[in-house]
Amino acid sequence: MQAHAGDDARTRATPRTAGPGDADAERPPARPDRAITTRGLVKSYPGPDGTITDAVRGLDLDVLTGETYAFLGPNGAGKSTTLAMLCALARPTAGRATVAGADVLRSPDQVRRLVGMLFQHSALDPDLTAEQNLHIHARLYGLRRRHARVRVTEMLEAVGLADRRRALVRTLSGGMRRRLELARGLLHAPEVLFLDEPTTGLDPHARAQVWQYLRALRDRHGSTLFVTTHYLEEAENCDRLGILDHGRLVAEGTPLALKAEIGADRLVLRTGDDVAARQVVARAVPPGTALTADPEGVSLRVPDGSAWIPRLCAALADQGIAVHAASATPPTLDDVFFHHTGRSIHTPRSHPAPDVTAAAAAEPAAEEAP
Numbered sequence: 001m002q003a004h005a006g007d008d009a010r011t012r013a014t015p016r017t018a019g020p021g022d023a024d025a026e027r028p029p030a031r032p033d034r035a036i037t038t039r040g041l042v043k044s045y046p047g048p049d050g051t052i053t054d055a056v057r058g059l060d061l062d063v064l065t066g067e068t069y070a071f072l073g074p075n076g077a078g079k080s081t082t083l084a085m086l087c088a089l090a091r092p093t094a095g096r097a098t099v100a101g102a103d104v105l106r107s108p109d110q111v112r113r114l115v116g117m118l119f120q121h122s123a124l125d126p127d128l129t130a131e132q133n134l135h136i137h138a139r140l141y142g143l144r145r146r147h148a149r150v151r152v153t154e155m156l157e158a159v160g161l162a163d164r165r166r167a168l169v170r171t172l173s174g175g176m177r178r179r180l181e182l183a184r185g186l187l188h189a190p191e192v193l194f195l196d197e198p199t200t201g202l203d204p205h206a207r208a209q210v211w212q213y214l215r216a217l218r219d220r221h222g223s224t225l226f227v228t229t230h231y232l233e234e235a236e237n238c239d240r241l242g243i244l245d246h247g248r249l250v251a252e253g254t255p256l257a258l259k260a261e262i263g264a265d266r267l268v269l270r271t272g273d274d275v276a277a278r279q280v281v282a283r284a285v286p287p288g289t290a291l292t293a294d295p296e297g298v299s300l301r302v303p304d305g306s307a308w309i310p311r312l313c314a315a316l317a318d319q320g321i322a323v324h325a326a327s328a329t330p331p332t333l334d335d336v337f338f339h340h341t342g343r344s345i346h347t348p349r350s351h352p353a354p355d356v357t358a359a360a361a362a363e364p365a366a367e368e369a370p
Ligand SMILES: Nc1ncnc2c1ncn2[C@@H]1O[C@H](COP(=O)(O)OP(=O)(O)OP(=O)(O)O)[C@@H](O)[C@H]1O
Pocket: 045, 046, 053, 054, 055, 073, 074, 075, 076, 077, 078, 079, 080, 081, 082
């Protein structure tokens, strides 16, 4: 791990007991190998009329130091609530959590010093300049005036905003503001940076730029990044991801491993007669293969989907059914999400549930007869 200016900031924010001349006093404290650990973490909100919302229901999580970890989940899954507990901004109802070695319940102040946060809603003052916003934040985190100035300059350069340092925040584009927030979150060189939907509302170009800076900053500082998102491509950028649904972790792994678990490709055939085609396809594929009545055509999941295309086209041609289009796509993270939750992350209920299996579809459909 390279030394960097932020190490000084962290050392100052967290006084140690070593005396002058102690060699260890020159080095930042060793980082724990786990940046975040939670066990049975719960958050329930009391509502009107004695109702309770269980936003987070018993979360066990281990995030390694230096890892980029994403929490993927739809609106209301409990992502922001988890973040608030991990940043010691909300008190857990039950369970425990440590962040950068500090306990969120016993040492919330220490946790807050060790983490950086990028909230969903801007925490910048639009009537101050980019530089002023960062300077105030640096001073709030206890950086001495001179050091704060150096650090602000460094971070403005790091996010490509050095030439806009004197611009009022209100005059910056959405993407620039997000990058400024990133600089703000990293000013005090936090051990763990929490980013709550960091690119929501940005166009694809600005989104890609934020990630480009984020990766560069992570590589330079070795910070752990914990990102919440409902953008699949954002989750693809991460080392590991956890799928959160109704306050529970329903799956966890690298994007590659999670997709590999699904195994089968999605095959879609658009034909001249999808109803008849479904019967033909069902007879051709292994028994138990799920076929869906997809508006796009006949769709099914089979391993090695592209190898099935010529076989199924031949079977359909034999029955005089024209095939207008055929495609096989490997599993996506949306498929992973669908597999674990029974719905798509973007458009709830847009994936119809499998309506028949191969064996059932191959049966003559007596109830369909007039
Ligand atoms: N302060 C609060 N008081 C009562 N209920 C809350 C509060 N904060 C969150 N909730 C509820 O807890 C659940 C989880 O909300 P949370 O904001 O953590 O989800 P999320 O996954 O971050 O969603 P989003 O992507 O929309 O931000 C929701 O049902 C929400 O309505």
